[in-house]
Amino acid sequence: MNIELFEQFTFKIFIGGLLFDLAVIAYINCIFLILHIIPGNFKYRPLYQTTLKITFFAVNLLLISTNFIDIIYYRFTGRRSTFGLITATGMENDIIRLIPSYLKEYWYVGVSFLLTSIVLWMLMPNPKDKIVINNLTKKNYLKKCSYGIALLLVILIIGRGGFRKKPLRIVDAIEYGEVNNAGLVLNTPFSILKTLFKKEGNTFTHYYDSKELSKTYNPIISIKSNQAPLRKNVVIIILESFGNENVGRGQTPFLDSLITKSYYFKNGFANGKVSIDAVPSIISSIPSLMNDSYISSSYALNKVHSLPLIFKEQGYTTSFFHGAFNGSQNFDKYAKAAGFDEYYGKDQYQGKDAFDGKWGIFDEEFLQFYATKLGTFKKPFFSSIFTISSHIPYIIPERYQNKFPKGTTDIHESIAYADHSLRKFFDTAKKQKWYKNTLFVISSDHTSSGGDRETDQTNIGKFRIPILFFDPSNPALTGVSEKNFQQIDIMPSILDYLHIKTDMVSFGKSYKSKENFVVYYLQGTYHYIQDDYYVSFSDNKVIGLYNWKKDVLLNNNLMKIDKVRAQKAEKFLKTYIQSFNERVTNNQLVI
Known part of the structure; x- marks a missing residue:
């Protein structure tokens, strides 16, 4: 059903998939074997037999159901669901509504799924003949015990994935295909079980001592300037699912025009899916x-020197807006932890009835509410808004049915509506004193599930997003940057642009920096x-090196040809990962 999301399907991938299937079947059903x-x-x-049968059916069907859920959910996350993903705090209400x-x-x-459950029940043995019970001798007991031990050993070997040094892990999926095909090799029950009792975060690996660590990579950034801070308002607009695959194709005429008047990061990347x-x-x-996700982990309450706190030190008022139900995705709690003064969700919305029936307030009305509300805040202000209408189920108001181009994927019509809402927001904002x-x-926020070009489905395309800075009073802040730029670069770049002096912990860099890297992560693999x-980079080593500008589909692995570059990249990534893990685990995200 998702063939376009993967590279070529091979027999090796099938064998790998079978290995992971058998492993999780062994894990799940070991208890039933013992009881039999x-x-x-x-x-x-x-x-006894009826109880075992019903329990066997229920347990296996529950875990099989997760595979069916991921048929669709994989399109959005780009990975098999884990226990942490399906139990993330703040997501439960959203899931029930959707x-x-x-x-x-x-x-x-x-x-x-219904047909599968019926077939599974029908295939389960249901003996009609009454079982004849014989008295067991000591020899019978010994014989049955020896059979039992032999069967348990077989099950354990299958569960481990064969005669391996270590039991089968999620990361081992890359042995059977390219990183992009890991979702085909894995199955969701395996991913859930392997993360069921796993501590939050990644496996902590100590690569280097502190001296070597700081020499190769240091996340402490100093923003310095000889000029006085610019007392400008700052508005961050986070657009739901506006990945590169949806921009510049006729669905986003307003955003496309705004890009020409902005400082646009052509090679912008999301830090997550x-x-x-x-x-x-x-x-x-x-x-x-x-x-x-950091926002739903126990680390979410770590001390962080975030934008709202820095701006409050500069005398700004701060606010965060999200048109969905209050509590959706834990944004309200995170906004409070990050230091925002005010949070505005569906419950705080004031205006005509604009509930979409599922998710929250339609973008057009909520963005109008936002534009008006900004005018009431004490200046200067820092504010951020997260749009919602281009989120599945892609609902648009009835009055706009058949008004926007349908495009080539399910999301395109709602992307066009969200772009229209963005235009209306700027039309209103332009009339207000704070605008200039x-x-x-x-x-x-991330790419969508609907990329219909080959380049959209690579490990580059899955994370490419538009990022732009627009200052209506500064015509010099225009042009196209070729720099590799990611979401974590936004914070230091804003502070640098406004000449706000600060020392901070940031795993990104300013747009003025000479550094030209991005790092993102997806289910056991780091992408650099x-x-x-x-x-x-996976399993503590580099597994692929590509010239992504020339080899856009990432077909030509240069690891063996350019060993020096691969070794240099490996050292940087190890220091970057270790620095992140140490600081998050030890609550050292502030200086």
Whole structure:
């Protein structure tokens, strides 16, 4: 169903997938095997057998259902779901509200699951003949015990993935195909079970001592300037799912025109694949380098010198807006932890009825509410808004049905509506006194599931997003930057542009910096771009090196040809990862 999301399917991928399937089947059903092979005639009682049968069916069906969910969810996250992802704090209410829409739009997945459950039940043995129970001798007990031990050993070997040094892990999926095909090799129950009791964050690896660590990479940034700080308002607009695959194709005429009047980062990248990764990346310069999202982890309450706190030190008023239900994706709690003065969600919205029936307030009305509300704040102000209408189920107001181009993917019509809403926001903002003294920063939260070009599905394309800085009072802040730029670079860049002196911990860099790298992470693999080269890093080593400008589909691995570059990239990534893990774990995200 998702063939366009993967590279070529091979027999090796199938064998790898089978290995992971058998492993999780062994894990799940080991207990049922034990309960069937324990010596003793009590096993043959009808109640015992019926209980085992129903429990076996329920447990296996529950875990099989996660595979069906990921048929669709994978399109949005780019990875198999883990325990941390499905239990993220703040997501439960969103999931409950959206389930009816998912079932309606993707009805064929629900039907397929129902048919699978019926077939599974029908295939399960249901002996009609009454079992004849014989008295067991000591020899019978010994024989059955030896069979039981032999079967358990076989199950353990299968669960480990064969005769391996270490039990099968999520990262081992790359042995059977390219990184982009890991989702095909893995299955969701395996990913969930492997992360069920896993500590939040990544496996901590100590590569270097502190001296060597700081010599290669130091996340402490000093913003210095001889000029007085610019007392400009700052507005950050985070656009839901506005990945590069949706921009410049006729759906976003306003954003396309705004890009020509802005300082546009042509090579912009998201730091994650879900919305809850974007907010800490943009607001606090904290990348998403853990298996669980930072915003829903126990580290979310770490001390952070984020933008709202820095701006409050400068005398700014601060606010965060999100048109969805209050509590959605834990944004309200994170906004408070990050230091925002005020949070405005669906409950605080004032205006005509504009509830979309599922998710929150339509973008047009909520952005108008936002534009008006900004005018009431004490100047200067720092504010951020997160749009929602281009989020699945892609609902647009009835009055706009068939008014926008449908495009080539499911999301395109709602992208066009969101772009129209953005235009209306700027039309209103232009009429207000605060407008000309405001720096606008626009970034997508992540890419969408709907990329229909080959380049959209590579490990580069899956993270490419538009990022732009627009200052209506500064015509010099225009042009196209070729610099590799990511969401965590936004915070230091804003402070540098406004000449706000500060020392801070940031895993990004200012737009004025000579450094030219980005780092992002997805399910066991780190992705690193330095200049024209892309590196994938997994299991403590570099597994791929590509010239992503010339080799856009990442087909030509240069690891063996350019060993020096690969070694240099590996050292940088190890120091970057260790520095992040140490600082997050030890609550050292401030100086």
